[in-house]
Amino acid sequence: MPDGTQLLTGLDLDDAEEALRVVERSLIFGLIPGLLLAIGFGLVAGRRAATQVDAVRGLTERVVAGDLEGRLPVGDRPDSFGLLCAHINAMLDRIQSLVVDVRGVGDDIAHQLRTPLTRLRARLERGLREANDINSFQATADAALEEIDQLLGIVAALLRIRELEDHARRSRFAPVDLAKLAEDACELHRPTAEDRGIDLTCVIEPVGLVEGDASLLIEAMSNLIDNAMKFGPSGGRVTLSLAHEGPFAVATVTDDGPGVPLAERSLVTQRFYRGRYDCEGAGLGLSLVKAIADLHGFTLRFAERGSAVSLVGPNSQD
Numbered sequence: 001m002p003d004g005t006q007l008l009t010g011l012d013l014d015d016a017e018e019a020l021r022v023v024e025r026s027l028i029f030g031l032i033p034g035l036l037l038a039i040g041f042g043l044v045a046g047r048r049a050a051t052q053v054d055a056v057r058g059l060t061e062r063v064v065a066g067d068l069e070g071r072l073p074v075g076d077r078p079d080s081f082g083l084l085c086a087h088i089n090a091m092l093d094r095i096q097s098l099v100v101d102v103r104g105v106g107d108d109i110a111h112q113l114r115t116p117l118t119r120l121r122a123r124l125e126r127g128l129r130e131a132n133d134i135n136s137f138q139a140t141a142d143a144a145l146e147e148i149d150q151l152l153g154i155v156a157a158l159l160r161i162r163e164l165e166d167h168a169r170r171s172r173f174a175p176v177d178l179a180k181l182a183e184d185a186c187e188l189h190r191p192t193a194e195d196r197g198i199d200l201t202c203v204i205e206p207v208g209l210v211e212g213d214a215s216l217l218i219e220a221m222s223n224l225i226d227n228a229m230k231f232g233p234s235g236g237r238v239t240l241s242l243a244h245e246g247p248f249a250v251a252t253v254t255d256d257g258p259g260v261p262l263a264e265r266s267l268v269t270q271r272f273y274r275g276r277y278d279c280e281g282a283g284l285g286l287s288l289v290k291a292i293a294d295l296h297g298f299t300l301r302f303a304e305r306g307s308a309v310s311l312v313g314p315n316s317q318d
Helices: 014-064 080-130 134-165 178-195 214-231 285-296
Strands: 174-177 199-204 209-212 237-245 248-255 299-302 309-315
Touching: 014 080, 080 134, 174 178, 174 214, 178 199, 178 214, 178 237, 178 248, 209 214, 209 285, 214 237, 214 248, 214 285, 214 309, 285 299, 285 309
Parallel strands: 199 237
Antiparallel strands: 174 209, 237 248, 248 309, 299 309
């Protein structure tokens, strides 16, 4: 100090050291249980994740082996992994459905081609055995070619139906004038109708535009007209009408025949079903019409009485 005395100051560290010791003991007592808890939680979570991954791995192994029946378990309140399992199950359901459809198409082709191929082979064998000049060989070859064209038509129709059921052609949709398509369908079949002595009449009203594929819609109308001429009485009348029915556009084909029996209306749209075997065809016409109608959101409707078959379309665009 200025007068020469000395001033000594000090700080009592006992409280700070005691607080530090308390903190150290708290950290030790809290860190060890926390570390053990973290290790235990990590082991449980790791085991659970490993179990989930093993379940997915086991399922994929069964799928690779050809078993499409297996599915992953999904709880009532699924977490993120449960939602992933649900999506995987939905994907497998779709894959299984597609595989069944492909197998069904293959089975249909194999079943339906077996008899025609056997008949074709027998015809060729008999023709070659009995043919004694160039004209006979030519007739045999022509008959075989005609039979082969029919078989190719069956295969093409089946593949076309499959394509339509997959909705693979929706990307080609554009505004379509149904009245113009109906007129084109009538003009397309008028020469055939005249050759068969059938009076083909078209009663067409403007119904606006619909979204669709023009080539498919005219094919559906053409199939209905062709069926009417094929199964109706010879020298009869076939009428294609297009009109509004409320907000909907309705294309109706009518002939003078008795129509489809009520008991067969759920069957005629199935592949290869034929109500009558005295007419040409493989039983795929109405199946194709049904596939086209479903693709466009149309409804295929049979009249309660008579032989009218209608395509009831969605709302048309004015």
